[in-house]
Amino acid sequence: xxxxVLDLGTGLRFWGETLPADGSFRGxxxxxxxxxxxxxxxxxxxxxxxxxxxxEVYAPEQEGATVADTFDDFMRxxxxxxxxxxxxxxxxxxxxQNADLTWGPAVVRVRDVPHVGPTNGYRIEVGxxxxxxxxxxxxxxxxxAAVADSVLELCxxxxxxxxxxxxxxxxxxQKSTWGHCTAGYAVRVAAESGARRLALFHHDPAHCDSDVxxxxxxxxxxxxxxxxxxxxxxxxxxxxxxxxxxxARA
Numbered sequence: 660x661x662x663x664v665l666d667l668g669t670g671l672r673f674w675g676e677t678l679p680a681d682g683s684f685r686g687x688x689x690x691x692x693x694x695x696x697x698x699x700x701x702x703x704x705x706x707x708x709x710x711x712x713x714x715e716v717y718a719p720e721q722e723g724a725t726v727a728d729t730f731d732d733f734m735r736x737x738x739x740x741x742x743x744x745x746x747x748x749x750x751x752x753x754x755x756q757n758a759d760l761t762w763g764p765a766v767v768r769v770r771d772v773p774h775v776g777p778t779n780g781y782r783i784e785v786g787x788x789x790x791x792x793x794x795x796x797x798x799x800x801x802x803x804a805a806v807a808d809s810v811l812e813l814c815x816x817x818x819x820x821x822x823x824x825x826x827x828x829x830x831x832x833q834k835s836t837w838g839h840c841t842a843g844y845a846v847r848v849a850a851e852s853g854a855r856r857l858a859l860f861h862h863d864p865a866h867c868d869s870d871v872x873x874x875x876x877x878x879x880x881x882x883x884x885x886x887x888x889x890x891x892x893x894x895x896x897x898x899x900x901x902x903x904x905x906x907a908r909a
Contacts, residue, residue, distance in 0.1 A: 660763040661685040663783060665792045665821070667716070670895065671700030675707075682711030682748070687762045689769075690718035691794045692778040693729050701730070701750075702739050712748030717769070719777035720754035727752035755779065757809075770809040773797040775838035782813040788901045789817040791854070794861055796823040798831065798840035806851050814852035818901045821893065822848055824859035827874065842874045843881055850885035857882065860893045 664671070667688055678684060684706035691697060701707075707714050718726045727743075730752060735742050743750050756779065760767040765785040772780040774795045781792045791814040799805045814820050824842035826834065831841050842859055849857040859878060862871055875892040882890045891897075 660765065660785070661687065663762060663765065663767075664688040665781065666690055666697045666794060667701045667704075668696055668698075669700045669703075672703040672705075675704045678706045680705050680709055682709040684709065684712040684714070684748070686714050688714060688716045689767065689779070689781045689783075689792070690716060691772070691780065691792070692719060692774060692776060693721065694776075694795075695733075697794070698730070698733070701743070702734055702741065707748040707750060708746045710747045713751070714748065715751045715753065717753045717755040717760065719756050719779050721777060725752065726754050768813060770813050771807075772810055772813075773799075773807055773838075775836075780810060780813045782817065790819045790821065790901075791817040791852075793820070793822045793848070795838055796840050796844075796848070797838045798835075798844045800835055803844060804847065806848050810848060811852050814848060814854055816853045817855065819856045819858060819899060820849050820852070820854035821858045821860050823861045824874065824878070824892075825861050825863045827870075830863065842878045846878050846881045846885060846887055846890065849882070849887045849890075854887065856889040856891070856899075857887055858891050858893045858897075858899065862892075 664686055667690060706712055720726055721729050730743055755769045757771060758769045765783055768782040769779050772778045772793055774797050778795060783790045793810060822845040823840050824845040825839040826841045828841055845857060845859055871892050879890045
């Protein structure tokens with residue numbers, strides 16, 4: 660199956676360096692939203708600058724603009740010398756909100772996620788396995804036990820939930836309207852939805868490795884109480900292998 664890419668951040672450049680630059684690339688990109696940290700890797704993705712290469716990009720549309728228009732707004736002079744339409748490969752831009760897509764044998768569910776501006780979450784099902792990707796998730800201000808129905812639908816019983824875990828509780832109190840959540844809220848989403856494995860993601864840029872390790876230990880303790888079988892902290896280069904075998908709950 661051709662690859663499915665979740666967002667187009669700066670890691671896209673490094674991944675592209677591992678791929679053939681011969682025009683054979685075919686891929687699907689599922690973009691949660693159009694903030695800088697989720698799209699700025701696209702201009703540096705070498706495989707798409709080859710004749711014959713093709714990338715399909717799905718993202719939420721903004722008010723009054725198509726997805727193609729929005730990408731063209733930031734990938735153009737003077738911000739960048741090359742437009743997406745100048746590349747030798749082809750990029751197809753598509754709006755997707757509350758939809759269901761197919762990509763080869765994979766089925767992709769697209770639903771709204773509370774954040775700042777239009778934001779998608781994605782659920783990918785293939786070969787009896789499922790992954791949910793909730794990269795940026797506004798924790799409710801008035802009830803930290805509440806989870807949006809759309810998020811629960813995406814995360815229901817998934818084998819792997821990749822979820823926003825940016826803040827510690829004190830940080831969230833200072834930045835409660837910035838569109839993110841605590842690691843503890845990520846655990847609660849996993850517990851409420853019956854996710855089998857949780858990957859803490861979207862770490863705060865001010866957090867060092869020891870901060871992430873400390874948050875991971877606290878999240879694992881909370882997960883044990885709430886019945887989430889496994890919690891990991893996402894890191895650059897992390898590889899997760901999934902199996903359809905049952906996972907025992909703690």
